[in-house]
Amino acid sequence: MALSEFDIIKHYFSGTTSARDDVALGIGDDCALLKVPAGMALAVSIDTLVEGIHFTPAAEPADLGYKALAVSLSDLAAMGAEPAWATLALTLPRPDPEWLGAFSAGFARLARRHRVQLVGGDTTRGPLTITVQVHGYVPEGRALRRGGAQEGDLVYVTGHLGDAGLALHILHGTVHPSATHRRAALRRLHRPPIRVQEGLALRDIANAAIDVSDGLVSDLGHILEASGMGATLHADELPLSEAFRSVGEQIGGWELALTAGDDYELCITVPASKEWELHKTIAGFSCSISWIGRIEKQPGLRVIRPDGSIASMDHQGYDHFRGSE
Ligand code: ADP
Ligand code: MG
Numbered sequence: 001m002a003l004s005e006f007d008i009i010k011h012y013f014s015g016t017t018s019a020r021d022d023v024a025l026g027i028g029d030d031c032a033l034l035k036v037p038a039g040m041a042l043a044v045s046i047d048t049l050v051e052g053i054h055f056t057p058a059a060e061p062a063d064l065g066y067k068a069l070a071v072s073l074s075d076l077a078a079m080g081a082e083p084a085w086a087t088l089a090l091t092l093p094r095p096d097p098e099w100l101g102a103f104s105a106g107f108a109r110l111a112r113r114h115r116v117q118l119v120g121g122d123t124t125r126g127p128l129t130i131t132v133q134v135h136g137y138v139p140e141g142r143a144l145r146r147g148g149a150q151e152g153d154l155v156y157v158t159g160h161l162g163d164a165g166l167a168l169h170i171l172h173g174t175v176h177p178s179a180t181h182r183r184a185a186l187r188r189l190h191r192p193p194i195r196v197q198e199g200l201a202l203r204d205i206a207n208a209a210i211d212v213s214d215g216l217v218s219d220l221g222h223i224l225e226a227s228g229m230g231a232t233l234h235a236d237e238l239p240l241s242e243a244f245r246s247v248g249e250q251i252g253g254w255e256l257a258l259t260a261g262d263d264y265e266l267c268i269t270v271p272a273s274k275e276w277e278l279h280k281t282i283a284g285f286s287c288s289i290s291w292i293g294r295i296e297k298q299p300g301l302r303v304i305r306p307d308g309s310i311a312s313m314d315h316q317g318y319d320h321f322r323g324s325e
Contacts, residue, residue, distance in 0.1 A: 003095035012104040017111035032119035040137035043081035051128035065106030078211035080144040080203035081136035088121035144209035149227035153269035153295035163188035165260020181243035206268035233293035
């Protein structure tokens, strides 16, 4: 029996995620009705994944459901916003019950973990395209923005860098780490942990924040540009996982860790006066957080290599990078 648009919504998307009491009306009417708490600003972000561009036809639908929500949640995390609601626009070449079941389960699992309710969407036929909009809130005036970095701020990053980049190399067959390391890296690519609690905890500590989606050089570059600042990072301080360390030298080492995307860690800048508070707060985190450098007045991004020489990076990360000094 062919699934109608109505069947798809009813079976795969209604009532699958959290049930929140700030939802006056969820899926089923012309609009959802949502209650934003008094004194809060609504934080909204949207991301689209297109087959052939952001993922291959071989991608697991459960991973796609997870990741489509994850990349948007990561934007809320980077603003210090608390996730609340999501909407989903799904364009499908055909209504495949197996695909829909797995996709919906991957989506719902992450949604429930972060107490997100799916409150609406749109379902259409066409080339496979997944758009997720997330809505969260943050006390007015307290969102973590890109433009707040100050001279002398310490640059920190959560978790590990480069694992998603490593996973792509593994999939292309360029490196062959142990089975355990392979599994860990692929999991980081397909199911990146999203630093929502960390973002909330950092709200009153960090001066600026961004999530690392395009690679640290590029994303920290956005902070530097928006803040009118520069920075120096220490290659030796970059947090690399055991999996990455086991084969990293074969695929670019710290250069890859600085430029590869899809890690969804948070990069923050913290004033030295709040370092103690930061370390106290970190104790409650599920992930590590590492100091990697300092914000400076001098524009541009510099990296002190392990041998002590200095590399100047441009926003793509490579320009002056290979030949200099
Ligand atoms: P309309 O014609 O008013 O746009 P639709 O028939 O597109 O309504 O959708 C009916 C209801 O189902 C709406 O509440 C809509 O938000 C919801 N909906 C449609 N597609 C999805 C989806 N993929 N995920 C969640 N809710 C959806
Ligand atoms: Mg519609």
